Amino acid sequence: MKSSSLFSKRTFRLMAGAWLACVLGGCSTFERDWKNAIATPSPANNPQGAWQGAWLSDVNKHTGSLRCLLTPIDGHNYRARFRATYAKVIRVSYAVQLQAEASPTNTAFHGSANLGWIAGGVYEYAGLATATNFFSTYRCKYDHGTFQMTRPK
Numbered sequence: 001m002k003s004s005s006l007f008s009k010r011t012f013r014l015m016a017g018a019w020l021a022c023v024l025g026g027c028s029t030f031e032r033d034w035k036n037a038i039a040t041p042s043p044a045n046n047p048q049g050a051w052q053g054a055w056l057s058d059v060n061k062h063t064g065s066l067r068c069l070l071t072p073i074d075g076h077n078y079r080a081r082f083r084a085t086y087a088k089v090i091r092v093s094y095a096v097q098l099q100a101e102a103s104p105t106n107t108a109f110h111g112s113a114n115l116g117w118i119a120g121g122v123y124e125y126a127g128l129a130t131a132t133n134f135f136s137t138y139r140c141k142y143d144h145g146t147f148q149m150t151r152p153k
Contacts, residue, residue, distance in 0.1 A: 030069070030083050030093050037069055038152045047100070047107045047129035048072050053149030055084055059142070064088070066147055068134065076100055078109065080125075082147075096125060106130045115140075
């Protein structure tokens with residue numbers, strides 16, 4: 001019974017965190033900015049712009065859709081605004097600052113964001129983006145997995 005109780009607490013925390021992140025994350029501005037980004041061609045050999053795909057938890061195999069708007073802050077930092085779907089109905093929006101190192105063919109990045117104790121605390125990200133593909137791992141206290149995205153059609 002204890003593991004069922006633990007699952008319920010984790011599920012509640014994830015759902016409450018999803019709601020809180022969406023409310024605080026500016027879901028409506030994400031949608032407006034998303035429409036503007038997909039109407040603008042993405043620059044070649046630059047990861048900025050719109051991305052879409054899916055996330056997958058390696059812990060519990062949960063998955064959902066994922067979109068990202070990547071905006072340069074300066075020559076070595078980007079703001080990644082993520083919009084993810086959990087359990088097909090819960091939408092979560094949050095932002096992460098990513099430190100980047102560009103080469104002629106790809107951009108490697110890493111960063112972290114504290115999404116609050118209810119959503120799992122500090123999430124760590126590390127990945128690679130090319131002109132057409134975005135791959136990242138994520139890790140927090142309760143979960144770890146991957147993000148895989150491509151440019152929207």
